[in-house]
Amino acid sequence: MRFVQGGIFTASFKASGIVLRQFETGEGDRRLAVLLRERGKLLLHARGGARASGKFLAARPFVYAEFVIFDGGSFHSLSSASEIRAFKEIQGSYEKICLGLYMAELADKTAPPGENCDETLDLVIRGWRAAGLEKTSLRLIRAAFELKFTQIAGYEPNIGSCLSCGAERADFFGAHGLKCRSCRDEESVRLGSAARYAAAYILNSGAEKTFSFTLDEKAELELVKAAGLSVLCVGAAAKSARFL
């Protein structure tokens, strides 16, 4: 669809994606940061859309939607949004909502505007689904998300031999990956064989596998600590993390 406004051609387009962040701007309007398939992150103005209702109902967190967007050249505004899939299960508990918002916040802080971020988009969608279904613990879902997210953001941790000396036996995890007992840093955490295997599984598989495994409690805790260290490399401290 193309329109002429004041003699200038502008256009509307459709794109699927999710809302990462939103805030009211007064006068009943809302600003949204959305992550769109193929197009990446975009800031939108929703005139009269302070509340997610009517034609803006699907423009809210935890919904994968198709957006109709008006491209005004120097600005983009939301014309309407229709639901493709709502992750209703995630809204059943405060902990799940916090985890889901944490995922969206990390994506928001690292996605460069206008660049294809489909891997991140798919990871957040799968993370929301996993948190909603809760087939594994929420802390394991968070850890798996953090590890995969770190990799997608370009900071893949080393999970082979010792990062410093190359020793094959490397049971400790620092900020950038595995290290042996001799080379480990002060902040390193132990990562036993089960947790190491899980980390390798996450990093060597696509996002569709990220949340498809379980661990015993000891290995789970190890992975949780390692993932927490790993995500620090991205340098995008999420405010919502304090609610987790």
Ligand SMILES: [Zn+2]
């Ligand atoms: Zn070493």
